[in-house]
Amino acid sequence: MSRKRKELFSHKLISVEEIVDGYYTLKFNRKFDFIPGQVVAIALNHKDDPRLYSIASGNQKDYMRILFDVNPDGLLTPQLKNLKPGDEILVSEPFGKFTFSGTNEWWIATGTGIAPFISMVESGGKLPQKLLHGSRTVDQFLFQNLFSAHLKENYLRFCTRESGGKGIIQGRLTNWLKSEKELPKQIKYYLCGNPEMVVEVRDIILGKGVDFENIIAEIYF
Numbered sequence: 001m002s003r004k005r006k007e008l009f010s011h012k013l014i015s016v017e018e019i020v021d022g023y024y025t026l027k028f029n030r031k032f033d034f035i036p037g038q039v040v041a042i043a044l045n046h047k048d049d050p051r052l053y054s055i056a057s058g059n060q061k062d063y064m065r066i067l068f069d070v071n072p073d074g075l076l077t078p079q080l081k082n083l084k085p086g087d088e089i090l091v092s093e094p095f096g097k098f099t100f101s102g103t104n105e106w107w108i109a110t111g112t113g114i115a116p117f118i119s120m121v122e123s124g125g126k127l128p129q130k131l132l133h134g135s136r137t138v139d140q141f142l143f144q145n146l147f148s149a150h151l152k153e154n155y156l157r158f159c160t161r162e163s164g165g166k167g168i169i170q171g172r173l174t175n176w177l178k179s180e181k182e183l184p185k186q187i188k189y190y191l192c193g194n195p196e197m198v199v200e201v202r203d204i205i206l207g208k209g210v211d212f213e214n215i216i217a218e219i220y221f
C-alpha cells in the first residue's frame with residue numbers, strides 16, 4: 001500500500017457468512033470498478049488504520065466480496081465477523097498490481113491467499129494451467145467447488161494435517177514443487193499468501209530455472 005492513506009468510503013454490508021470454521025466471507029455493495037487481483041483497504045472507523053483485503057468476487061457482480069480468517073488478537077477481523085447486514089463499513093477504491101497477464105500462468109496460494117484467484121475465475125478471465133492451493137485441513141480448501149468445476153485436474157489441493165479425499169495430495173505444496181523434475185519456464189507464476197510460503201515457493205522455482213520477472217507475488221503480511 002502506498003504510504004499516502006487511502007480515502008475510505010462508506011459501504012453498506014450485505015452479509016457476513018462463516019463458510020468454514022474461522023473463515024468468513026463478507027459482502028458489501030460495489031461502488032467501484034476493479035481488475036481481478038486488486039485489493040481494498042477496509043476499516044470500521046476513520047481513526048483506525050485500515051487493513052488490506054484482496055477482492056474475492058467477479059468484477060461484473062453488483063457486490064464486492066472479501067474472504068478473511070479471524071485473528072483473535074487482531075484489531076479488525078474479530079469485529080468484522082460480528083457485523084450485521086445493513087451495517088456501514090469503510091472501504092477504499094480498489095488498487096494494486098497483482099493483476100493477471102492474460103498469458104499462460106500457474107497460480108499458487110495458501111489459506112485465504114486463494115482470494116484473488118476467486119475473483120479471476122468469477123470474472124471469466126483466462127484460467128491458469130495449474131492452481132496449487134495449500135491448507136491445513138480438507139474443509140479449508142475455500143471455494144473448492146468453484147475451482148474444481150472450472151479447472152478440473154489442473155486444480156491441485158495440498159493438505160498438511162489431514163489425509164484428504166479424492167484429488168487431495170497430502171503434504172506441503174512446497175515439497176511437491178521441489179519434487180517436480182522440471183517446471184515450465186515460459187509462463188508467469190502468481191503467488192499469494194503468507195510471507196513464509198511466498199518466499200519459500202519463490203526460492204524453489206527460481207532454483208528450478210524460472211526467471212525472476214516471471215514471478216509475481218502478493219504477500220499477506
Ligand SMILES: Cc1cc2nc3c(=O)[nH]c(=O)nc-3n(C[C@H](O)[C@H](O)[C@H](O)COP(=O)(O)OP(=O)(O)OC[C@H]3O[C@@H](n4cnc5c(N)ncnc54)[C@H](O)[C@@H]3O)c2cc1C
Pocket residue numbers: 039051052053054055066067068069070071073074075076077078112115218219220221
Ligand atoms: C496486500 C494484502 C492483501 C491481504 N489480503 C487478505 C485477504 O484477502 N484475506 C485475509 O484474511 N487477510 C488479508 N491480508 C491480511 C490483512 O490485511 C490483515 O493483516 C489481517 O486480516 C489481520 O487483521 P487484524 O486487524 O484482525 O489483525 P492485526 O490487528 O493486524 O493483528 C495481526 C497480528 O499482529 C499482532 N499485532 C498487532 N499489532 C501489534 C503490535 N503493535 N505489536 C506486536 N504484534 C502486534 C496481533 O496480536 C495479531 O496477532 C492481506 C494483507 C495484505 C498486505
